[in-house]
Amino acid sequence: MDFVINTFSDLEDVAKEIISNSKYKIFTLKGNLGAGKTTLIKYLCKTLECPDNITSPTFSLVNEYLCPTGRIYHFDLYRIKYMEELINIGFYEYIDSDNYCFIEWPDICENELPEHHKILLNLMDQTRHLTFN
Template sequence: MEFTVQSFEDLERVASYIIENAKYKIFTLSGNLGAGKTSLVKYLGKNLGSDDEISSPTYSIVNEYHYPSGKIYHFDLYRINDFEELINIGFHEYIDSGNYCFIEWPEISVSELPEHHEFLLNLKDQTRYITFK
């Protein structure tokens, strides 16, 4: 399914649809810099009921947020260079926790993931396109 996003209201609507229709709690988000990966995670967290300030985990690699039913883990794996680094941050413990996991730049982790949803985000002429699998 593909969504066209031209406003924050559209993004909020997309996040609501995704959370309502998700079968799994693990999500990968792929796309170029500035495509809206972190913005989508902000709205997904808000839709889950989180009051935390969701921001990019670029330097921390993983951020933890809370929502009424548990925790949200938000990863940015852009700076992870190899599989060993992924293991050293405790990646499997996060993924196996049963909590929501949103993974930006997931390429290095895909082979280690159980069933999950995939997003591809593209930005073209001020319009974002989100493909949800």
């Protein structure tokens, strides 16, 4: 599925479409800095009725949010260089928990993930293009 996002209203609609068409609870998000990965995750969490303040886990590596549908784990793996670093924070327990997991900068762990959805965000001339599979 491909989407063009021009407004926050578009982003809200896209998030609803993604959640309603998802088979899995693990999502990887790729895109350049500033492409809107964290912002999209905010809207995905909003769609899941999460009342928490969604922020980038750049320094903590993972943020945990509570919502009526269960826990949501939000990863930012930009600074991770070795898979051992993820193992040390209990990464496998998170992805095996049957809770939603949103993973930004997933290159280091993609081969370790069970079936999951991939989201690619591109920013071109102030318009965001999103591909979801």
